[in-house]
Amino acid sequence: MRVISDADLRGLAADLLAAGSTVWGPARVPGSPRPGVEYRPLREAAELDLGAGLPFLPLKQVFLPPTEPLFWWERKGTEVRLVPPAPPNRRVVVIGARPCDAAGADAMDRVMGWDYRDELWFARRDAATVVTVACERPADEACFCSDVGLGPSHPRGSDLLLIPHPGGYAVEEVTAKGRELVAAFPHRFREDEQVTPGETAAAGPPRIDLAGVQRWLADHFEDETWNEVALRCHGCGACASVCPACHCFDIVDEPDSLLAGTRRRNWDSCQTSRFTVHASGHNPREGQHARVRQRVVHKFQVFPRRFGRLLCTGCGRCTRACPAGQDLFEILTLVSERALETS
Amino acid sequence: MSLYQPHLMTIEAIQDETPDTRTLRLTFRDPALADSFSFKAGQFGEYSVFGAGECTFCIASPPTRRGYIECSFKAVGKVTRALRELEVGEIVGFRGPYGNAFPVDDWSGRRVLFVAGGIGLAPVRCVLWNVLDLRDRFDEVTLVYGARTVADLVYKRELAEWRDRPDVRLVTTVDPGGEEPGWDGEVGFVPAVLERAAPTGENAVAVVCGPPIMIKHTLPVLGRLGFPPDRIFTTLENRMKCGVGKCGRCNVGPVYVCKDGPVFTAAELAALPAEY
Numbered sequence: 001m002r003v004i005s006d007a008d009l010r011g012l013a014a015d016l017l018a019a020g021s022t023v024w025g026p027a028r029v030p031g032s033p034r035p036g037v038e039y040r041p042l043r044e045a046a047e048l049d050l051g052a053g054l055p056f057l058p059l060k061q062v063f064l065p066p067t068e069p070l071f072w073w074e075r076k077g078t079e080v081r082l083v084p085p086a087p088p089n090r091r092v093v094v095i096g097a098r099p100c101d102a103a104g105a106d107a108m109d110r111v112m113g114w115d116y117r118d119e120l121w122f123a124r125r126d127a128a129t130v131v132t133v134a135c136e137r138p139a140d141e142a143c144f145c146s147d148v149g150l151g152p153s154h155p156r157g158s159d160l161l162l163i164p165h166p167g168g169y170a171v172e173e174v175t176a177k178g179r180e181l182v183a184a185f186p187h188r189f190r191e192d193e194q195v196t197p198g199e200t201a202a203a204g205p206p207r208i209d210l211a212g213v214q215r216w217l218a219d220h221f222e223d224e225t226w227n228e229v230a231l232r233c234h235g236c237g238a239c240a241s242v243c244p245a246c247h248c249f250d251i252v253d254e255p256d257s258l259l260a261g262t263r264r265r266n267w268d269s270c271q272t273s274r275f276t277v278h279a280s281g282h283n284p285r286e287g288q289h290a291r292v293r294q295r296v297v298h299k300f301q302v303f304p305r306r307f308g309r310l311l312c313t314g315c316g317r318c319t320r321a322c323p324a325g326q327d328l329f330e331i332l333t334l335v336s337e338r339a340l341e342t343s
Numbered sequence: 344m345s346l347y348q349p350h351l352m353t354i355e356a357i358q359d360e361t362p363d364t365r366t367l368r369l370t371f372r373d374p375a376l377a378d379s380f381s382f383k384a385g386q387f388g389e390y391s392v393f394g395a396g397e398c399t400f401c402i403a404s405p406p407t408r409r410g411y412i413e414c415s416f417k418a419v420g421k422v423t424r425a426l427r428e429l430e431v432g433e434i435v436g437f438r439g440p441y442g443n444a445f446p447v448d449d450w451s452g453r454r455v456l457f458v459a460g461g462i463g464l465a466p467v468r469c470v471l472w473n474v475l476d477l478r479d480r481f482d483e484v485t486l487v488y489g490a491r492t493v494a495d496l497v498y499k500r501e502l503a504e505w506r507d508r509p510d511v512r513l514v515t516t517v518d519p520g521g522e523e524p525g526w527d528g529e530v531g532f533v534p535a536v537l538e539r540a541a542p543t544g545e546n547a548v549a550v551v552c553g554p555p556i557m558i559k560h561t562l563p564v565l566g567r568l569g570f571p572p573d574r575i576f577t578t579l580e581n582r583m584k585c586g587v588g589k590c591g592r593c594n595v596g597p598v599y600v601c602k603d604g605p606v607f608t609a610a611e612l613a614a615l616p617a618e619y
Contacts, residue, residue, distance in 0.1 A: 070345065070347040070348065071345075071347070071348050073393040073394075075393065075434075078432055078433055078434060079434070080351055080393055080434040080436075082348055082349075082351070082436075084344065084345060084348055111588070111589060112589060114588060115587070115588060115602065116346055116587035116588060116589070117346075118345075118346060118587075118589055119345050119346065120345055120346075120347075221596070221616050247589065247590075247591060248590055248591035248592065249584070249585070249589070249590050249591075250584055250590070251347065251396070251397060251584045251585065251590070252396055253393065253394055253395055253396040255394040258394070261393065261394050263347070263391075263393075263396075265347070265590075268590070268591075268592075270591060270592075270594075275582075275592065276581065276582050276592065276618075277582060278580060278581070278582055279398070279417075279419050279420045279423065279582075280419070280554075282555065284581065284595070284617075284618040284619050285618055290618065294594075294618075297596075298591075298594065302594070302596065302597050305597065306597065
């Protein structure tokens with residue numbers, strides 16, 4: 001089996017940086033109010049910190065930044081000139097993605113590419129090679145990837161999957177991009193007959209009946225459950241910001257002056273009260289129960305039926321981030337139980 | 344050029360419809376695009392005022408008239424108020440055409456009934472002119488149009504034109520209290536006026552656009568007149584940003600209004616959660 005040592009993985013990051021690639025990886029952020037690591041563009045390989053669990057923000061920021069310019073505009077007399085943003089670095093490597101994050105980007109590919117192709121998203125996706133490190137254990141009790149059809153060493157969305165073993169990682173080449181990375185830096189990898197492609201933390205048996213959840217969601221649009229689970233929700237939208245698969249965005253103009261400005265897109269959330277307000281003032285999702293329902297039904301019933309993927313990878317970030325203790329897995333468990341009762 | 348970068352268009356003409364509603368005629372700056380641009384009745388666009396943002400309206404002129412597009416809007420929000428400040432010769436952005444369309448080609452030989460309220464006449468006007476420009480293909484054409492007051496009726500010059508055409512039946516109405524001296528149209532709400540006018544649903548299609556409350560009370564009337572739900576068409580006006588099925592805003596149950604709509608039949612609407 002092909003393997004890479006801890007030192008060589010860091011060496012690979014250094015090689016890539018030296019070759020002019022942008023290298024993203026989990027790293028401590030000096031002065032950050034949050035403990036733990038964040039996915040960051042590394043300045044040096046030594047910053048890479050693979051032992052500190054799940055970054056607070058998801059990997060989607062690499063492909064869909066929290067805010068990005070769509071174009072700049074400037075006015076001269078009655079003329080208007082539009083300037084598109086520069087294309088991204090053609091060589092981007094993520095080292096140390098988590099499987100839930102890699103799978104989240106894969107789910108987002110479906111919506112970014114149906115019919116109209118979002119070139120800003122795909123320029124970054126195409127440029128990036130995702131090297132994922134499988135999880136040896138759940139980050140904490142909020143994790144539920146094994147309950148949504150994924151797991152701690154699921155390869156979806158990864159180009160290379162690194163499975164930890166003492167002193168290093170077994171290397172699974174998932175895609176052609178992954179193989180190209182190995183081929184470009186052969187001195188960082190070696191063959192080791194002793195290492196077999198074992199499981200890390202094996203995907204446990206699912207604790208919920210996902211098919212039952214989907215069945216129940218499809219025919220319980222109006223149900224008291226939504227009022228119950230929405231009681232905790234403040235509508236702050238934090239869950240969407242930390243979600244590796246939430247793709248909603250806003251488009252806004254930021255004028256610098258009367259003569260020039262930027263049109264940007266920014267992460268947005270269907271949980272906020274004004275998300276769907278019409279110009280007339282009419283709001284199709286007036287109550288918080290309708291917004292919470294939208295989040296759950298869209299992720300687990302509508303999106304999968306339309307795009308063949310759940311829009312949730314079980315990373316548990318929404319549960320960790322919620323200031324009011326909302327717990328998505330708890331909601332799924334409740335729905336799963338109600339599905340059993342009604343089946 | 345990314346999906347989100349608009350084409351530049353010049354405001355060629357401005358028509359004030361009511362004190363707060365205005366129609367703009369727009370032409371593409373790029374001559375090649377001006378030649379090649381086409382769309383279908385019912386499709387919409389994202390219109391930009393640089394510095395204020397984008398807003399979503401249907402294309403209110405018919406696809407049968409090439410070389411320009413028109414949009415009609417009420418100045419109610421940040422972008423539409425900014426759009427109202429612009430003058431002839433100034434530049435706006437346009438992305439589109441987006442969304443599905445009225446299946447006008449399938450209506451050959453049928454009667455076509457249009458029912459509109461207020462600014463809802465804008466999407467109806469597009470498909471109405473489309474039908475009138477191909478008049479020979481269709482049977483009777485009827486428009487029932489109402490607004491709160493006489494002053495709130497849009498496209499007044501065109502209403503006069505349609506009134507004078509022998510091949511169009513026009514019924515106009517204003518809400519009770521909205522009439523003024525000299526008003527010779529009906530007084531009453533659109534659904535009641537429609538029921539009195541009683542156009543037949545036999546071999547007919549209906550296009551209904553207006554405030555949600557008007558649509559809600561009009562659908563049962565159409566049912567009584569013999570229009571089956573799959574021959575009643577309307578447009579949904581959900582809030583949109585991207586227009587191309589990415590930003591998530593216009594999602595209603597299983598549909599994305601910007602991609603699967605904005606045109607839906609009453610049969611399709613009945614299957615949707617009421618989040619529109």
